Amino acid sequence: MATQHSRAAARLMISPAVGVLLIWMIVPLAMTLWFSFQQYNLLYPDRTGFAGWDNYRYFVTDFRFGAAIRNTLVLVLGVLAITTIGGILLALLLDQPFRGQGIVRLLVLAPFFVMPTVSALVWKNMFMNPVNGFFGHIAQAFGAQAGFDFLGQAPLMSVIIMVAWQWLPFATLILLTALQSLDREQIEAAEMDGAGAWSRFVYIVLPHMTRAITVVILIQTIFLLSVYAEILVTTNGGPGTASLNLPFLVYLASIVDNDVGMGAAGGVIAIILANIVAFFLMRAIGKNLET
């Protein structure tokens, strides 16, 4: 393949891009780390200087911290469950031959192109509003005073639904592609071997899709750990701490409470947690990506 010479040339050619990316990543990370060890509160501009581990201590002992961690996990796992299971079912459905297949596939993809803020607002005002929302209207049609107050009574569940709606098309698309790459003859062979529809799904289709499912879970986890816009425009983390996740707590600390140092500490903690999750994810399912 490549000679020594061409390899050296290749390294030289990509070095500017690598350099830019490195700076792009390193500078904000370094600044966050720096701020997390500084006293930096916009309300007390005179208090400056090295803060030691104080920012971290304040963040971890904040009364909202426990809820934030719990909610982050519930949000990520909930959305993952809905999107992978729903995505598999939708992919199986879309893989069947039917009229208007192209249009339907395009429509299924549509939610992915809607901005998170917009979709969250649409859900909040047009669907989940107990009086004016779609579900509210249905409830009223059955004689109720007002519909279920989704954002008030089940705030975290509501956010999970919104985010899952957004990510379902992504999962469906990837899983559908995997499904379509399945060799027809394998299915026919299984049919001849006496496997019923369920056995074919469990023994042939699902193993064929594990790699795609792994990809869906890995990519989604990375994005779901940082869900923020949907919470900001709907529940604002409330009521109380009911729908507060880690990124939102960082926002509250640094912007609402004006404590940049503590926010930066929260950011660093979030990075560490994300890496721990990524490590275990990679270990647990990353082996599916090999071979």
Added chain:
Amino acid sequence: MGKITLRNVQKRFGEVAVIPEIDLDIDEGEFVVFVGPSGCGKSTLLRLIAGLEDVSGGVIQIDGVDATTLPPAKRGLAMVFQSYALYPHMSVRRNIAFPLKMAGLPPDEIARKVDAAAKVLNLSAYIDRRPGQLSGGQRQRVAIGRAIVREPKAFLFDEPLSNLDAALRVNMRLEISELHQTLKTTMVYVTHDQVEAMTMADKIVVLNAGRVEQVGSPLELYRTPRNVFVAGFIGSPKMNLIEGAAAAAEGAATIGIRPEHLDISSNAGTWAGTVGISEHLGSDTFLHVHSDHGTLNVRAGGEVGLRHGDRVWLTPQADKLHRFDAKGARII
């Protein structure tokens, strides 16, 4: 066990009648080969028998029982696909065990049968590998193993050797023939390679555009092809087919003579010509002779002393001459 009967079987894909109408009897324990040019409907016919395609009309009976609407699993047939269709995420053992597991056999019985099949097919050394770590011939054997553990009424093969190299193909051909000798189970084998057809078959079914052109033993087809199509298809190298004056002299529209039934001489004979390309195979020499009746293929001995451009005369052996009428049918 293993008698398959097709009556008026038809298959259409939309408007296209891929199989207009076929009657066929496959007897118990027979090795039947479907041959025909590409796209003539061999695979379709096999898939109809397997139950992977629904017939558009007609009846399929297996062991005297109407199986026309039975799902594939209920027909008791096993199929070996051209692409092998092994389950890539399962080991060889689990691949072979799969049909038994689906049949709900107890694990110890499954293990016993899988081990026995692996031994017969020389797969024991690879039993824990995945299909991706096997060679083409080994994969082929796994596919056959998966078929034999079920002890089916009949085996269906769809061009099982076409992905293998020439040497391996000869080997596997022998192995499959041997398997047929031991198991004595009906086998239906699709190929477009007429050497495979001639060497393996008890009975050859020559198909052309979804129609049966002739059914018979390899030698029957070789000696008495029923029409021009079969005459041209069976035999290698191909039979020489001559039209025009030479045919009219025999009272036919077309006459056919196999390369091995033409006597070649450098001083006298029926048809004159000049030697073109000659292919020396050691044991035989195939000469392309340019004559007034077109280029004729002649099979001569390995030591023939003729060279490009030599003037020669050809004489067909009278009792080996095939005569066909204007419609292509054999004149008896």
